[in-house]
Amino acid sequence: MSGNDEGLCQQPCDHPDVVDTVRKAMPEEGQQQDLAQLFKVLGDHTRVRILNALYRSELCVCDLTSILGMNQSAISHQLRVLRDAKIVRSRKQGKNVLYSLDDCHIAELIRIGFEHVQEGKG
């Protein structure tokens, strides 16, 4: 059932069977993969800035281009990543495409993340 060649501690720390309990309590691999992917998409400076802007208002691409002071192509590429990850949504309005946060979880993740970061500075 287990496939780890690397052995356990030969003199266990003081966890005789805790290891086995933890192993059985671990979430499914697929879910952990998805969670890591979510955080990975959030873990980029440009994308964090985009999300902080969209947190305040629905915005089109050129708005974001202006706010972030970056290339339009770079913004579009990152918006694609955010959209594929279902973190933002988009709707067309004439020639423009308006982007907004897709999920309320995202705003909460950003909020808690900021708390952690700010406390770490103290």
Add this chain to the structure above:
Amino acid sequence: MSGNDEGLCQQPCDHPDVVDTVRKAMPEEGQQQDLAQLFKVLGDHTRVRILNALYRSELCVCDLTSILGMNQSAISHQLRVLRDAKIVRSRKQGKNVLYSLDDCHIAELIRIGFEHVQEGKG
């Protein structure tokens, strides 16, 4: 004060001055950098699995090596990343080094992240 060569929309979407409002409401660059860095560290499959294990119990390196079925060196390298980011803490006990989650925010980020991921599956 602003240094963006890329122009604004010439026919603004329907946000005459929202752009300026958002620009002024954006968090400091340093904080957004730190937030992105936090998520980036969380955004890796191996590190997510380590955190899910430590979420259940304080564990030594060889425990994690066994639970994840991975090289001891790989685990140590990732633990270093997590420690530098102040996401886990460590204490020595004899020959072993016991790791645990440093911050309660981390557990909450993982919890909310899982919620988002599971809802996305529906």
Add this chain to the structure above:
DNA sequence: CCAAAACATGAACAGTTGCTCATACGATAC
């Protein structure tokens, strides 16, 4: 002292990522 266990770390290599450039697409205005 020496050996072994538990852990840390540096180098190297493959894989990934984010930006730039060029270009293509879609909608509006004329």
Add this chain to the structure above:
DNA sequence: GTATCGTATGAGCAACTGTTCATGTTTTGG
């Protein structure tokens, strides 16, 4: 129709990331 604005996308490249391998450090046991 054509021109133009707003946006999307593919290719290419430099920078970064995670694992493995080899080695070093610290602690326990004899």
